[in-house]
Amino acid sequence: MTCKPYIMIFPALLLVVLFSYIPFILTFFNSIHSVSLSGERLGFVGLANYRRLFGNQSFHASLSNTIRFTLFFVPTNITITLLAAVLSNRKGWLANLNQIFFFLPMAVGMSSMLMIIKMMFNPSIGIINRLVGANIQWFNDPNAAMALLVIAGVFLGFGFDFLLFSAALRNVPNDLKEVARINGANGFQIFRHLELPLIAPTLVFIIVTNIKNAMLISAPVLILTEGGPFRSTQTLVYQMYLDGFKSGNYALGSAIAIVVFLLTFAALLILLHLERRRIYYQ
Amino acid sequence: MKRFVILAVIVLLALPMLFAQGQKASSPYTTITWWHPNSGLAGAATEELINSFNRTVGEELKIRVEAVYQGKANDVLTKLKPILQSKDQRDLPDLAQLDGSAVLDIRDSAQLITVNELAKNEPDYLSKIVEATRNSITYKNNILAMPFNASTILLYYNKDAFAKAGISEPPRTLDNVATIAAKLKQTDDKGRTTFWGIANVPTTYELMVWLGHQNGLTYLTDFENGHTGAPTRVLFDENGTMVNFLTKWQAIYDTGSLANLTSDLNGAFASGQVAMILASTSNLSTIASMVGDRFEVGVANMPMVDENATGGVNVGGGAIWAFDNGKNNQWAIWEFLKFATSAEEQLKWHIATGYFPVNVDTYDLPAFKAHLQENPLFGVASCQLMNSNPKLQGIWVPSSYQIYYAFQSGILKMLEEKQTPQEASKAIAQEINGYLQEYHLMRAR
Structure with missing residues (x-):
């Protein structure tokens, strides 16, 4: 029965090859060919698609928006979820209730959630402007629109990341914390020198997935801002969608896809390299 | 275990029976489907238009029109495009209502039936359609689609x-x-x-x-x-x-x-x-x-x-595009398009939605003039267009x-x-x- 493991792995492998690897190779091929409106490859053009892409103003905007979004989103999201997880990591039914409320957003469909957020942030009839008592033009001011995307991103990612942090914090042995407390460590010191190193593997995992999600963000853009105002929220994947699917420019769309992949991959490689040197696994 | 596998296979094979298989050949009616983006007031007016057609002309000629709301005009296009690209024409609707942004994606499609083709036996009917709206959907002297929801x-x-x-x-x-x-x-x-x-x-x-x-x-x-x-x-x-x-x-x-x-x-x-x-x-x-x-x-x-x-x-808004899905419904499509752009139906559509009438005869109807008198704001648009270069x-x-x-x-x-x-x-x-x-x-x- 030496073939058993291969049989077991076959369904998963089939799916991955069919829906990830083959499309990836085709995308790469498309990106170095000129492709017709109906998706046929017309001829090999080498790096010409990339050269045009890098000269494209719209692409410059997408690139800088995606990087800006990642830089704003990842620290904000991790700070807020980690804070929530630390604060609700205690015994008692109130803490349990809090935990339930914190990961409840996970149970709402992304699109419906975004539609609700869109209503809430509507400048003239939305509840947010009424509550804060200001007339913030969420969809007309480029900075506010970017902030809105970050808020929506945190809201969407909150439940899952919170769950992971909570689970990791619970796994920190209680007797270690007690020892620390007896030795006179305060709450912050316990967190900084005991809990943080012990949850570091989870932290790295969350940073990695957050960067990936941020670099690939598209659904909130599509539903909330459609890239506006003035392309200030047009991200790389959203531009890929516009050029590739809305305009039928498969060659350019594929080139964007490859660029996004390389950027994300590079970011993750650097991070994983750092992780190997700095993180302690139990 | 073996029985279970056989049962599962049978269930899987039987499942497709639960889905609609399209119209049965025995029905005396020719059914045409119309994908549209009309919601709210325009959605109600669309229902009204179809009921009115199915009751009168449709009943007489044994045509049934089925309207399917497919989201915004852009969504209709998004759903239409893959079918056109797949070259499997059976899944095409007979009619799809789209706006100007769709022209580039559809005008070269082999499945498109232009209005000139549909009207080849009655070319005079086209002169009843307001010139500017006709031009708004004309490519290389060919009227690609029937103007329907025109606006400025x-x-x-x-x-x-x-x-x-x-x-x-x-x-x-x-x-x-x-x-x-x-x-x-x-x-x-x-x-x-x-x-x-x-x-x-x-x-x-x-x-x-x-x-x-x-x-x-x-x-x-x-x-x-x-x-x-x-x-x-x-x-x-x-x-x-x-x-x-x-x-x-x-x-x-x-x-x-x-x-x-x-x-x-x-x-x-x-x-x-x-x-x-x-x-x-x-x-x-x-x-x-x-x-x-x-x-x-x-x-x-x-x-x-x-x-x-x-x-x-210029004229904005949209038009209704006709497609060949292999069912030879051209004659029925043409009857419905004539009905939808008739003077009376365009008046009802105009009053319900604010889109202006695309039929020149509508502007002479007493009911149109009466409506204009009561709602002078509605008149500005058609007046503005009539004074524009077509x-x-x-x-x-x-x-x-x-x-x-x-x-x-x-x-x-x-x-x-x-x-x-x-x-x-x-x-x-x-x-x-x-x-x-x-x-x-x-x-x-």
Whole structure:
């Protein structure tokens, strides 16, 4: 029965090859060919698609928006979820209730959630402007629109990341914390020198997935801002969608896809390299 | 275990029986499907139109029309495109209602049945369709689709604010807009603007008119805005229309009464933050209901760029496209299209939605005149169009999203980064030319 493991792995492998690897190779091929409106490859053009892409103003905007979004989103999201997880990591039914409320957003469909957020942030009839008592033009001011995307991103990612942090914090042995407390460590010191190193593997995992999600963000853009105002929220994947699917420019769309992949991959490689040197696994 | 596997296979094979298999051949009716984007008031009017057809002409000729709401016009296109690309024509609807952005994706499709083909036995019927609406969907002298929900752009203004500022007439030209907007603007004691004269960042929709109507008629791109071939370059930088427009627009901005809003303009207008906006005639009912009785809404012709800009406005909105799905329904499609664009049905559609009638006979109906008398605002749109050059048409360009943002960002950049109109015009032209050339790369062999 030496073939058993291969049989077991076959369904998963089939799916991955069919829906990830083959499309990836085709995308790469498309990106170095000129492709017709109906998706046929017309001829090999080498790096010409990339050269045009890098000269494209719209692409410059997408690139800088995606990087800006990642830089704003990842620290904000991790700070807020980690804070929530630390604060609700205690015994008692109130803490349990809090935990339930914190990961409840996970149970709402992304699109419906975004539609609700869109209503809430509507400048003239939305509840947010009424509550804060200001007339913030969420969809007309480029900075506010970017902030809105970050808020929506945190809201969407909150439940899952919170769950992971909570689970990791619970796994920190209680007797270690007690020892620390007896030795006179305060709450912050316990967190900084005991809990943080012990949850570091989870932290790295969350940073990695957050960067990936941020670099690939598209659904909130599509539903909330459609890239506006003035392309200030047009991200790389959203531009890929516009050029590739809305305009039928498969060659350019594929080139964007490859660029996004390389950027994300590079970011993750650097991070994983750092992780190997700095993180302690139990 | 073996029995379970066999059972599972049987269940899987039997499942498709639960899904509709299409119409049975024995039914005496020819069924045609119509994908449409009409919701709200227009959705109700669509239902009404179909019921009326199925009761009368449809019953007589044994035709049934089934309407399927498919989301916004853009969503209808998104759902249609993969079927056209898959070359499997059986899944095509007989009819799909789309807007101008669909032309480029569909006009070369082998499954498209043009209106000229449908009308080959009754070509005279086409003369009943308003010329400008026919032109709006004509490519290389071929009417691609049947005009149905036609609209134009209009100026909406806050009559109460105008009266308070002592202004009796809506602006005729952009120079007027600048003077009037400056008078309308209000600030609080800290100098912040609380009420804007006008809100807009011109993009494709506005510029088709503001560039197109200069000197009677000007094309934005070669190949007559893309109506006689795929455009290869823009013309607005060479013929100076863009510079002319941008100079006027800069003057409005310099009065400090222009808000660069791109989103929720209806809301800003209805909540009394801005005195003038530009929007489609089809927004009339919506805006009126949003405003309620807070103030009186006025509508007027789209302001002209200058006194020489006499071309008027182009027709926007949408048309109904017919497809060959192998069922040989052409005759039934044609009967329904004739019904939907008949004088009486277009009147009902006009009253329910605000889209103006595409049938010339509607304008002579006593009921139409009576309705106009009661609702003078509705008349502005059709009057504006009747006085326009029917050759003034929208642009059909690839990468329409990118071009939309190229216009907007280019104009904002001029206003905020103090570019000259010449620099801005050149930069916008350069960017858009890039997208037009991109399209030709996709066609070159």
